[in-house]
Amino acid sequence: MALSDIDNASPARSSPLGALVARLRGFRDSQSHLALAQKVAGTAFIVRVASAGLIYLSQILFARWMGTYEFGIYVYVWTWLLMLGALAPLGLAYLPQRFIPEYTARGDRDSLRGFLAGARWVCFALGTVAAVVGAGVVFGLGDRIAAPYVIPFLLALASLPIFPVSSAQESISNAYTWTSVALIPGYIVRPILILAILLGMHLSGFTIDAAAAMFAFLVAIWVTTLGQTLLLRRRLKQEVEPGPRRYAIPLWMRTAAPVLLIDGFFFLLTYVDVLLLKLFVGPEEIAQYYAASKTLALVAFIYFAVSSACAHRFAEYHAQGDQTKLSDFVHTSTKMMFWPSLVMVGALVVFGKYILMLFGPGFEHGYPMILVLAVGLMARSSVGPAERLLNMVGQQRICAMAYAGAVVVNIGMLLLLVPHLGPIGAAIATASAVVVESVLLVVAVKRKLGITMFIGRGLFGRN
DSSP, X not given: OOHHHXXXXXXXXXXXXXXXXXXXXXXXXXXXXXXXXXXXXXXXXXXXXXXXXXXXXXXXXXXXXXXXXXXXXXXXXXXXXXXXXXXXXXXXXXXXXXXXXXXXXXXXXXXXXHHHHHHHHHHHHHXXXXXHHHHHHHHHHGGGSOHHHHHHHHHHHHXXXXXXXXXXXXXHHHHTTOHHHHHHIIIIIHHHHHHHHHHHHHHTTOOOOHHHHHHHHHHHHHHHHHHHHHHHHHHHXXXXXXXXXXXXXXXXXXXXXXXXXXXXXXXXXXXXXXXXXXXXXXXXXXXXXXXXXXXXXXXXXXXXXXXHHHHHHHHHHHHHTOHHHHHHHHHHHHHHHHHHHHHHHHHHHHHHHHHHGGGOTTGGGGHHHHHHHHHHHHHHHHTOSHHHHHHXXXXXXXXXXXXXXXXXXXXXXXXXXXXXXXXXXXXXXXXXXXXXXXXXXXXXXXXXXXXOOSTTGGGGOOO
């Protein structure tokens, strides 16, 4: 071998040790994004655990302070607020994890700056319109809305302008993997502030009812979202240099339209049970059902933690055309979602009845609903963040079709079962719809991406 050949030889060819080092470096590089996603998911998981504990404790205290009747009113108004707040931005609040990686990868800094500023203002405007329209509906219906619901509804509507901004800023922060900025204001500070306000009112002798709870939320969401805005502005100044802004609002809204369709079906699937229960049962039974479903929310937050951590990686690998990385990362994200969910469901099956007793007398009757709803949650966990994957790779329409099918099943079964079975019928209908949704999403991912997104994919081959 010539001297020049020796000088130019790579470590992998020159020695076994060099080959090992090269392999380790390659493994490190290939695992970097996975490690980052796992770190982000772990942080999000911790925040979600703390948040779930805070919110759950708050709900227990609310139920004890209000009693089942007022708590049922609060639950009904709260459910409307969550659905309207999620739908008011018309899907735009959930697009940062798509547009930010796309603009960054293309080097389109003008569009990036325009999106970071403009998307939040558009969300605020849309939330304001929703609040005005909602208030008009409340006043227009007059006596057809029972008096105890009117003030809570109006207070809830006053939070709508800022609600979509909070969602958009969470999504922007997640796109940059700034997990603390994304989650701590809304998931830690906000529930603490709500609880502090109501605790102060309770200790001061004020009556804690549905209106008081909605007032506390109104104050908390405005304070925490404005604080999050300041934190995000400081981070973005370090990440994105000043310069011209290009606003592609028509493009954003066209892209958001299928997302809105998906979100509309998703949130109908999530909240229609409580909304339809109101037609057939009283506030007390709504309160029992909500306590059971809220208990299972301790499992559902795993879905959101993993989805938030992985969404922008799905978009990145798809944009790069790297099918192998995408497939491997999809499988990893499914495992990250399924196994923690299984452990938590097992714990709730064992201790669920005793946990429900914390809400007060009569709430333990919701335990059978926990068992039924858990089936649906495990079905959703077994397919990983399939909805988020389809959304990030431009398959929003087929995702919307899957949710539409699930919503049809859910509403049909609710109308069939709830009049005869009450809240347990709602649980059966909801769990069945989630199973249908999960199956349809697996089929959609397989047909569009060639990937089997299921925890048992090893039974069906490599992909």
